[in-house]
Amino acid sequence: xxxxxxxxxxxxxxxxxxxxxxxxxxxxxxxxxxxxxxxxxxxxxxxxxxxxxxxxxxxxxxxxxxxxxxxxxxxxxxxxxxxxxxxxxxxxxxxxxxxxxxxxxxxxxxxxxxxxxxxxxxxxxxxxxxxxxxxxxxxxxxxxxxxxxxxxxxxxxxxxxxxxxxxxxxxxxxxxxxxxxxxxxxxxxxxxxxxxxxxxxxxxxxxxxxxxxxxxxxxxxxxxxxxxxxxxxxxxxxxxxxxxxxxxxxxxxxxxxxxxxxxxxxxxxxxxxxxxxxxxxxxxxxxxxxxxxxxxxxxxxxxxxxxxxxxxxxxxxxxxxxxxxxxxxxxxxxxxxxxxxxxxxxxxxxxxxxxxxxxxxxxxxxxxxxxxxxxxxxxxxxxxxxxxxxxxxxxxxxxxxxxxxxxxxxxxxxxxxxxxxxxxxxxxxxxxxxxxxxxxxxxxxxxxxxxxxxxxxxxxxxxxxxxxxxxxxxxxxxxxxxxxxxxxxxxxxxxxxxxxxxxxxxxxxxxxxxxxxxxxxxxxxxxxxxxxxxxxxxxxxxxxxxxxxxxxxxxxxxxxxxxxxxxxxxxxxxxxxxxxxxxxxxxxxxxxxxxxxxxxxxxxxxxxxxxxxxxxxxxxxxxxxxxxxxxxxxxxxxxxxxx
Numbered sequence: 001x002x003x004x005x006x007x008x009x010x011x012x013x014x015x016x017x018x019x020x021x022x023x024x025x026x027x028x029x030x031x032x033x034x035x036x037x038x039x040x041x042x043x044x045x046x047x048x049x050x051x052x053x054x055x056x057x058x059x060x061x062x063x064x065x066x067x068x069x070x071x072x073x074x075x076x077x078x079x080x081x082x083x084x085x086x087x088x089x090x091x092x093x094x095x096x097x098x099x100x101x102x103x104x105x106x107x108x109x110x111x112x113x114x115x116x117x118x119x120x121x122x123x124x125x126x127x128x129x130x131x132x133x134x135x136x137x138x139x140x141x142x143x144x145x146x147x148x149x150x151x152x153x154x155x156x157x158x159x160x161x162x163x164x165x166x167x168x169x170x171x172x173x174x175x176x177x178x179x180x181x182x183x184x185x186x187x188x189x190x191x192x193x194x195x196x197x198x199x200x201x202x203x204x205x206x207x208x209x210x211x212x213x214x215x216x217x218x219x220x221x222x223x224x225x226x227x228x229x230x231x232x233x234x235x236x237x238x239x240x241x242x243x244x245x246x247x248x249x250x251x252x253x254x255x256x257x258x259x260x261x262x263x264x265x266x267x268x269x270x271x272x273x274x275x276x277x278x279x280x281x282x283x284x285x286x287x288x289x290x291x292x293x294x295x296x297x298x299x300x301x302x303x304x305x306x307x308x309x310x311x312x313x314x315x316x317x318x319x320x321x322x323x324x325x326x327x328x329x330x331x332x333x334x335x336x337x338x339x340x341x342x343x344x345x346x347x348x349x350x351x352x353x354x355x356x357x358x359x360x361x362x363x364x365x366x367x368x369x370x371x372x373x374x375x376x377x378x379x380x381x382x383x384x385x386x387x388x389x390x391x392x393x394x395x396x397x398x399x400x401x402x403x404x405x406x407x408x409x410x411x412x413x414x415x416x417x418x419x420x421x422x423x424x425x426x427x428x429x430x431x432x433x434x435x436x437x438x439x440x441x442x443x444x445x446x447x448x449x450x451x452x453x454x455x456x457x458x459x460x461x462x463x464x465x466x467x468x469x470x471x472x473x474x475x476x477x478x479x480x481x482x483x484x485x486x487x488x489x490x491x492x493x494x495x496x497x498x499x500x501x502x503x504x505x506x507x508x509x510x511x512x513x514x515x516x517x518x519x520x521x522x523x524x525x526x527x528x529x530x531x532x533x534x535x536x537x538x539x540x541x542x543x544x545x546x547x548x549x550x551x552x553x554x555x556x557x558x559x560x561x562x563x564x565x566x567x568x569x570x571x572x573x574x575x576x577x578x579x580x581x582x583x584x585x586x587x588x589x590x591x592x593x594x595x596x597x598x599x600x601x602x603x604x605x606x607x608x609x610x611x612x613x614x615x616x617x618x619x620x621x622x623x624x625x626x627x628x629x630x631x632x633x634x635x636x637x638x639x640x641x642x643x
Contacts, residue, residue, distance in 0.1 A: 077135040102140040102159070108193045108408055109175055109184060112149070117184065119177035128156055130166035137164065144406045145192040157340070159202065159403065193408040205256065207375070207398040210237035210459050211466060214249045214375075216256075223251040223375070234396035235269040235332050235421050237461055242376035245383075245390045251373040258292050258400065259367035265401040266293050266304070266337045267413060272329050273393040275299040278378070281335075281391035282398065284371050285379035291371035294379070295335050297391060302327070303354070304337030304346040308363040314344040316356045332421075334414045339365065340404035350414030352407055420458065430460070435638040437478045439624075442526040444474030444632075454634040455627055463526060468559040470527035472629050479622015480521050486620050487643035490519075491588040494625070496541060497632040513583055514540050514628025519591060521621040529555055531566055534621060535591070535610075537598055540628075541583035543576035545605055547596065551615045569614035571596075578603040589623070592643050 109117040121139055128135045137156060144157040145168075156164040173184045173192075205216045207223070212231040214223030227247035231238045240249060258264055270281055279298020283305075284291040290307040296317075303317030316337065327333075336347040341362050345355040372379055375398065377390035397417060405413070432439050432446060434453045439446075443463055445456030455474040459465035465472065479485045496513035518524065521534040531552040539545045553566035576582055579600055588599040594617045597607040610617050627633050 239394040239396035248376040280378035286368035350411040442475040477624030495584040519623040546573040
């Protein structure tokens with residue numbers, strides 16, 4: 001860790017003034033912080049600390065004016081006064097906001113004697129005193145804290161990819177564990193890793209390949225499929241299968257670049273059918289010069305190489321002759337490479353296998369102009385005629401983040417994807433039995449779990465999911481066109497869950513939710529480009545509801561369209577007067593003759609008799625549930641009564 005620099009009287013004054021604003025019981029702690037600074041100042045090497053990172057990266061933009069002596073920098077966590085002599089350069093860059101309410105699940109505290117403690121901290125923020133100002137950092141925005149016991153400082157890595165070096169107010173840590181509260185002295189702590197359910201913060205690119213194409217689902221970056229690339233079952237959904245040096249996917253677009261990134265994480269799943277000598281799986285190059293990064297999984301080695309500014313490379317390779325790792329064929333391997341500006345780390349199946357320390361810390365990634373990014377083989381043009389520089393087998397779930405994940409997050413990513421894959425085996429069916437009925441499962445995966453019928457956050461394998469494809473929003477339907485479903489009453493508990501941006505990139509709010517209940521379904525297909533004939537009752541979390549009926553209604557062609565064919569009639573609409581939160585509850589629907597009655601919990605929302613003025617009354621058909629766009633949910637305690 002680089003030493004602190006230049007702790008002048010002006011900065012000591014900042015700490016002293018800050019301490020005056022604290023409650024009496026905390027003043028003594030800040031006096032200790034000040035004493036630690038003075039001690040650090042006496043031993044610190046007066047070298048540039050690299051605080052230009054705070055100006056270059058996304059969460060520390062310069063918004064003030066430059067004086068003769070310092071920058072005035074306003075951050076999300078406090079104000080910094082950065083001495084001009086400590087800044088190497090200023091770069092205008094994209095500002096990516098992070099949810100101020102971002103929560104964490106738990107922390108893993110590693111002590112100096114390698115003992116690990118897991119639990120929750122009893123504070124929501126920490127204060128970091130830096131040479132340039134005080135920052136108030138939410139625990140939920142932190143990925144790792146590494147303590148330097150020699151000078152009393154800490155390196156705090158944030159989820160946006162930035163770093164802060166300073167003295168924290170963490171004299172003791174109170175960790176709430178499953179077995180009770182544990183108090184640990186900060187002087188005994190080596191590091192704190194923060195686990196979160198938001199591992200996809202700063203996710204920049206994602207190739208899922210589920211639609212059997214090479215389009216990134218976040219920014220729409222398109223790759224070109226070259227050669228006889230087939231698609232087969234992946235770790236999740238579908239995956240391209242590469243056979244020889246002539247099969248590859250080439251991405252060459254100005255919309256794709258990692259140039260200038262100070263941190264990054266690269267992740268992919270590979271399943272080798274056999275091993276080639278080199279086994280280049282993924283990488284970038286311009287001509288014969290490396291660009292961006294590369295992954296290899298070959299006969300001789302497996303590794304990750306980030307390419308840095310100035311033509312540098314940070315080779316992080318696991319030589320198979322020196323490793324006990326048992327590489328097999330026909331098995332999925334999860335490869336992750338991270339670069340945090342100081343070192344490169346290479347993980348296999350969630351475990352750190354090898355790391356390399358940079359000789360010159362702080363160099364950004366280099367992605368050369370017009371570089372091509374290749375999946376399935378080596379990227380350099382000199383390899384175009386080589387027969388041993390490709391990866392044989394499927395590659396799936398390629399993701400790139402603009403931050404360096406910590407070891408805890410890499411392990412979480414591996415376990416989460418593996419769990420999803422296991423659920424795929426259960427939830428990829430097109431039909432399932434639930435509550436004594438046979439259900440047709442459409443558009444997304446579904447599974448029966450703990451007495452509930454639950455939608456899953458992935459497209460049903462084989463269905464072309466998406467706005468430009470055959471539909472969005474998971475459906476579970478029973479009794480389509482069944483003439484025995486005439487007059488009936490159904491009731492069930494339900495819960496709407498938030499939309500998932502990773503599942504589909506459409507720009508809808510993350511809390512967008514909604515449910516519709518189609519009933520008397522005479523005709524309904526999985527594709528929204530095919531006609532459907534049914535009644536439908538729709539409900540939003542705010543309690544707004546609407547009801548309509550359609551006959552042969554659909555969007556012609558392929559994908560979403562403003563053009564509609566068929567007939568659709570709005571029957572009624574309104575808002576619940578009793579329910580403040582309609583995202584969960586119990587819905588009861590009765591259809592008898594041409595009269596439809598709906599209750600939410602114990603409140604009657606509507607009783608309507610359909611007169612068939614635009615669309616004729618539909619005499620029969622089953623019912624189901626559909627979620628709005630990528631929102632998810634479940635139903636349970638289903639009761640059906642034929643009238």
